[in-house]
Amino acid sequence: MTVQYAIHAQNLVKNYGSVQALRGVNLDVRPGEIFGFLGPNGAGKTTTIRCMLDLIRPQGGTLTVLGINPQEDPVAVRERTGYLPGELNLYNNYTARGMINLLNHLGGNHADNAYINELAKRLQLTLDIPIKNLSKGNKQKVGLVQAFMHRPELLILDEPTQGLDPLMQKEVLRLIREVRERGTTIFFSSHIISEVEFLADRVGIIRQGEVVEIIAPEELRERALRTVQVRFKSPVDAQTLQVDGISVLETNAAGDRVSLRVTGEMDTFIKTLAHFPVRDLEIERPSLEEIFLQFYREPGGEA
Amino acid sequence: MMLAILFHTLRRLRGAILGWGLSLTLMPILSISLFDTLASQGENLDKLMATYPPEMTIVFGKISGIGTPVGFLGLEFFGLMPFLLGIFAVIAGAGAVIADEEAGILDLLLANPLSRTTLFVGRTLGVFLALAAILGMSLLGMTLAQTLSQEMNLTFGQLLRAFFPLYVQVSLFTALALALSMLLPGRSLAAMTGGLILAASYFANSMADVNASLESVAKLSPIYYYPSSQALVEKLDWTPLSILIALTIALVGLAWWRFQRRDLRVSGESLWRLRLPFRGAKANEGGL
Numbered sequence: 001m002t003v004q005y006a007i008h009a010q011n012l013v014k015n016y017g018s019v020q021a022l023r024g025v026n027l028d029v030r031p032g033e034i035f036g037f038l039g040p041n042g043a044g045k046t047t048t049i050r051c052m053l054d055l056i057r058p059q060g061g062t063l064t065v066l067g068i069n070p071q072e073d074p075v076a077v078r079e080r081t082g083y084l085p086g087e088l089n090l091y092n093n094y095t096a097r098g099m100i101n102l103l104n105h106l107g108g109n110h111a112d113n114a115y116i117n118e119l120a121k122r123l124q125l126t127l128d129i130p131i132k133n134l135s136k137g138n139k140q141k142v143g144l145v146q147a148f149m150h151r152p153e154l155l156i157l158d159e160p161t162q163g164l165d166p167l168m169q170k171e172v173l174r175l176i177r178e179v180r181e182r183g184t185t186i187f188f189s190s191h192i193i194s195e196v197e198f199l200a201d202r203v204g205i206i207r208q209g210e211v212v213e214i215i216a217p218e219e220l221r222e223r224a225l226r227t228v229q230v231r232f233k234s235p236v237d238a239q240t241l242q243v244d245g246i247s248v249l250e251t252n253a254a255g256d257r258v259s260l261r262v263t264g265e266m267d268t269f270i271k272t273l274a275h276f277p278v279r280d281l282e283i284e285r286p287s288l289e290e291i292f293l294q295f296y297r298e299p300g301g302e303a
Numbered sequence: 304m305m306l307a308i309l310f311h312t313l314r315r316l317r318g319a320i321l322g323w324g325l326s327l328t329l330m331p332i333l334s335i336s337l338f339d340t341l342a343s344q345g346e347n348l349d350k351l352m353a354t355y356p357p358e359m360t361i362v363f364g365k366i367s368g369i370g371t372p373v374g375f376l377g378l379e380f381f382g383l384m385p386f387l388l389g390i391f392a393v394i395a396g397a398g399a400v401i402a403d404e405e406a407g408i409l410d411l412l413l414a415n416p417l418s419r420t421t422l423f424v425g426r427t428l429g430v431f432l433a434l435a436a437i438l439g440m441s442l443l444g445m446t447l448a449q450t451l452s453q454e455m456n457l458t459f460g461q462l463l464r465a466f467f468p469l470y471v472q473v474s475l476f477t478a479l480a481l482a483l484s485m486l487l488p489g490r491s492l493a494a495m496t497g498g499l500i501l502a503a504s505y506f507a508n509s510m511a512d513v514n515a516s517l518e519s520v521a522k523l524s525p526i527y528y529y530p531s532s533q534a535l536v537e538k539l540d541w542t543p544l545s546i547l548i549a550l551t552i553a554l555v556g557l558a559w560w561r562f563q564r565r566d567l568r569v570s571g572e573s574l575w576r577l578r579l580p581f582r583g584a585k586a587n588e589g590g591l
Contacts, residue, residue, distance in 0.1 A: 106416075
């Protein structure tokens with residue numbers, strides 16, 4: 001049976017005592033897409049994910065995963081879902097293989113050894129080492145193998161590349177793209193903006209328990225502020241650079257170095273700059289925090 | 304899937320099963336090997352014991368008839384066992400489900416197509432089986448130890464009859480600790496509370512032998528209702544046993560009911576905290 005949404009949340013509310021963790025999350029994830037979920041610590045990412053697997057129960061709103069209400073039939077949801085928790089803990093007295101086998105038993109023995117070995121090989125994970133002797137990155141690989149091994153319809157990955165070295169991060173991103181090619185829907189949370197840009201078809205931004213926007217990943221940077229340092233061959237009148245979307249932050253005494261803030265697309269800025277003799281140009285990529293700041297800025301101006 | 308959880312629970316408890324099981328196997332072997340000497344001095348020993356202050360029974364239990372197999376085993380083994388094995392029962396019961404939750408592994412286990420009931424039953428059954436295995440080893444030890452004694456001539460059926468109420472009593476403490484672990488903020492508090500109730504039950508029951516006015520307090524103790532050594536010579540009295548079994552089932556049911564309904568905690572979170580005096584910074588509310 002095909003469903004309209006792989007994940008559908010409407011006005012999802014979750015409180016921990018007086019703390020409002022989710023204040024009405026609205027979210028739609030389409031089947032077969034890669035959906036990135038971005039937000040600072042405490043924004044409600046993990047709470048939303050844990051509701052999807054019925055590990056915690058929301059107090060309000062509706063939620064369906066693969067067309068099923070997780071509270072009504074959690075086992076049916078989990079049968080078709082692979083999950084990597086953000087805070088991964090494993091049994092230290094098991095080997096990596098023993099842990100994976102245990103989870104495979106609990107998953108109904110749907111994973112075949114050949115695929116487990118293939119995943120381990122790709123992630124350069126030695127399966128016969130005790131968990132207690134594994135580094136944080138290698139433990140993360142165990143978590144990834146167990147999430148992928150059943151070839152689930154939906155993968156929910158809470159910070160999938162944390163603790164991995166850059167080369168391994170790229171391998172994991174390739175793996176995620178490959179399984180998407182097979183039709184898997186991927187819902188992942190991340191703090192790494194380049195990862196979200198590379199991977200996601202759409203990005204949901206969560207702030208203080210509310211999804212404030214769902215956008216295409218390229219929009220993330222387009223809408224963010226960039227700081228640009230320009231060195232000119234000769235002094236320029238900085239005021240002439242100040243057009244729509246560009247503001248001057250600082251100019252040196254000689255007038256040949258200008259620091260600018262650019263908002264939106266770079267096209268206007270580059271065309272403006274083309275009228276001047278440029279020696280050097282440096283664009284500072286905005287950090288995730290700066291992007292969040294931009295999204296989270298209240299109409300009044302305070303973030 | 305439940306079998307996987309059950310086997311994992313037994314694997315996790317295998318050290319405890321071996322440690323407690325071997326200790327409780329050796330204990331009757333060592334004590335029964337001394338029994339023949341005591342039996343020949345039975346009357347004299349009873350006279351000697353009669354000179355001891357009655358308060359001794361608080362610690363050692365009823366010490367009459369030490370020269371008989373029933374009196375001897377009641378004093379040396381069955382009197383102490385509800386308390387000694389109760390310690391294991393409380394610790395194992397308090398950690399049966401919560402240990403994984405506090406270690407932050409429960410999220411990963413329950414992300415599999417496994418219902419909370421299956422996990423709960425697998426874990427709980429594992430602890431009850433571990434208790435049965437420990438007592439089974441001890442029963443075997445006691446049966447074998449009979450061959451070391453000329454005077455000890457209890458049948459396997461008699462011993463089995465005595466071990467059964469003992470198993471029921473310690474199972475009740477397992478169920479109590481399990482229920483407490485679902486209601487209190489953490490495993491250590493549940494084990495501590497369960498341990499206090501166990502100790503209070505044991506001493507209330509013992510003190511009632513000395514002071515009859517304490518009998519009403521002792522009636523709150525599950526140990527009061529069934530001295531296991533009694534079953535060595537009498538038929539099983541199913542009335543108190545049925546009450547203890549019903550209480551055990553009710554406590555397990557309460558724990559299951561609570562586990563079904565509450566949020567799973569990730570490591571570091573708790574449902575509520577005791578506001579202890581001299582506590583510094585405000586308790587961590589846990590990550591969102």
